Amino acid sequence: SYELTQPLSVSVALGQTARITCGGNNIGSKNVHWYQQKPGQAPVLVIYRDSNRPSGIPERFSGSNSGNTATLTISRAQAGDEADYYCQVWDSSTLDVVFGGGTKLTVL
């Protein structure tokens, strides 16, 4: 089965840039989606199809995907960005939806 690997945690200083990676075999050939989840809340889509932002998501959130790594970039990090972030793909070979294990973002 297809697997996605994320770092357990990422820390970033207030106002700096955070990068959260999502590794998978030839992930660059898949559409990657990213979700933000705050404690006690449902996930919220922040990036879809590698690099697209849904309406209402700040421009500070961006995404890229190439080779074996997809990356969520959060510029000018704010305290309100502290959350768990998950990457997700659809594996066309098994027809399964796959989530990464999640990354806890801490803003210092």
Add this chain to the structure above:
Amino acid sequence: EVQLVESGGGLVQPGGSLRLSCAASGFTVSSNYMSWVRQAPGKGLEWVSVIYSGGSTYYADSVKGRFTISRDNSKNTLYLQMNSLRAEDTAVYYCARDLLGGGDLWGRGTLVTVSS
């Protein structure tokens, strides 16, 4: 308003059954890929099942043969029938729209606890 509202969670004994519902408003369930995703306490997101607009259904290996996803077009509602429940099925269960293209709409979730 476009929203999803889950219900039906609760406490059930191991081996028991439960049916979750996800009522949709503002859009048509049968025209979308609809999924169930769960999250065990303190853990990450785990995909459970999907039903395509055409009616095809798929399941995670962990629930295959025990869970059944379905929908009632007249009620615009998604369901998850869960049988032979185990302690490891304890989780918050979310319904979500179109995870294939980026799940842009999620419900608030319903908690299922499997315990004796």
